[in-house]
Amino acid sequence: MKLFEPTLEGDFLFxxxxxxxxxxxGTLQPVSLHYAIYGxxxxxxxxxxxxxxxxxxxxxxxxxxxxxxxxxxxDLARCCVIxxxxxxxxxxxxxxxxxxxxxxxxxxxxxxxxxxxxMVRSQARLLDHLGIYRLxxxxxxxxxxxxxxxxxxxxxxxxATSIPIGATPLSAMGLALNHIQRxxxxxxxxxxxxxxxxxxPPNAGLGLARALAMCSYKSAELFDAxxxxxxxxxxxxxxxxxEHRFDIAGYLDYxxxxxxxxxxxNTYITISKAMDIFDLVRTYGSEDAAFERIRSRVxxxxxxxxxxxxxxxxxxxxxxxxxxxxxxxxxxxxxxxxHDAFLADADELSSVISAHEGWLHPTVxxxxxxxxxxxxLAAGY
Numbered sequence: 001m002k003l004f005e006p007t008l009e010g011d012f013l014f015x016x017x018x019x020x021x022x023x024x025x026g027t028l029q030p031v032s033l034h035y036a037i038y039g040x041x042x043x044x045x046x047x048x049x050x051x052x053x054x055x056x057x058x059x060x061x062x063x064x065x066x067x068x069x070x071x072x073x074x075d076l077a078r079c080c081v082i083x084x085x086x087x088x089x090x091x092x093x094x095x096x097x098x099x100x101x102x103x104x105x106x107x108x109x110x111x112x113x114x115x116x117x118x119m120v121r122s123q124a125r126l127l128d129h130l131g132i133y134r135l136x137x138x139x140x141x142x143x144x145x146x147x148x149x150x151x152x153x154x155x156x157x158x159x160a161t162s163i164p165i166g167a168t169p170l171s172a173m174g175l176a177l178n179h180i181q182r183x184x185x186x187x188x189x190x191x192x193x194x195x196x197x198x199x200x201p202p203n204a205g206l207g208l209a210r211a212l213a214m215c216s217y218k219s220a221e222l223f224d225a226x227x228x229x230x231x232x233x234x235x236x237x238x239x240x241x242x243e244h245r246f247d248i249a250g251y252l253d254y255x256x257x258x259x260x261x262x263x264x265x266n267t268y269i270t271i272s273k274a275m276d277i278f279d280l281v282r283t284y285g286s287e288d289a290a291f292e293r294i295r296s297r298v299x300x301x302x303x304x305x306x307x308x309x310x311x312x313x314x315x316x317x318x319x320x321x322x323x324x325x326x327x328x329x330x331x332x333x334x335x336x337x338x339h340d341a342f343l344a345d346a347d348e349l350s351s352v353i354s355a356h357e358g359w360l361h362p363t364v365x366x367x368x369x370x371x372x373x374x375x376x377l378a379a380g381y
Contacts, residue, residue, distance in 0.1 A: 034092025
């Protein structure tokens, strides 16, 4: 598959004179955001903002390459794609690994509590800097989907369409899984209250967190089909030794080792906590009050085998949005890949989105502002 390189990749520094005030009460000064632009910018009508998930980066085409191409969701001949590394990440934007100007050392556990809303507000500052006011599309999966929905609520006049994928406020099960992942990191002997060194990070705990997350990102159906009860493919015999593994264990161990080489433990805690506290009722007083702000069309996409953000929950959220007057539709990506399907089945996802392109970006017979497609959910879109 063709590898798409950014047309422009850079860093935006702001809040140098006045601190960036965070929703939970903290501040950051200054703030840097790393971003990547693909295609040619036409600030009037062709900008798609792609919001990444927990461990993603601004380099969208590196992790979502199946979405790029003339027959895919992002045709760079007519579309300009912008990826922004979220506030709190470790891939170029201000986060726990950044140097705290007050101490001269990395923030580590002193990095303040941030929210999805903070991420979106900081992204808006960058787009202002780039001279982009109106976005054709804001799209993302998982935490990226939370950002896409937050964009439609927080900046209703700046967004034409919002496409959240596999995203709702977390259920109690999701909160429980995130809590256990953070506990696994904090229980590592190298954790040291979050003040670990680069030479001795809490890799055992971070790896366990990633392994647990991978279980929540996939489906039982996929695991059975790919691994079943087969012995680990390196020749181990789990029936002969306590240490020998089944194939699924070998897969999870590989995933945690790969993750340890590219991610930071404090960053994992920071972003997963932001995921936990995505709460429209707490932020706006009620869901209806949040939804009444939306002026864009919203295509909510669920994944048939997702048990972290169940498709039924995404469908129910869509119905509540419709009942509040939002022009919202529900679509479903049928896949055995679980929550990760928005990455693993990007080609199929692109087809799902393309099937709604005429509704998302109508050129004639526009639905009046504030009205929604009441029949779309019942019709099974």
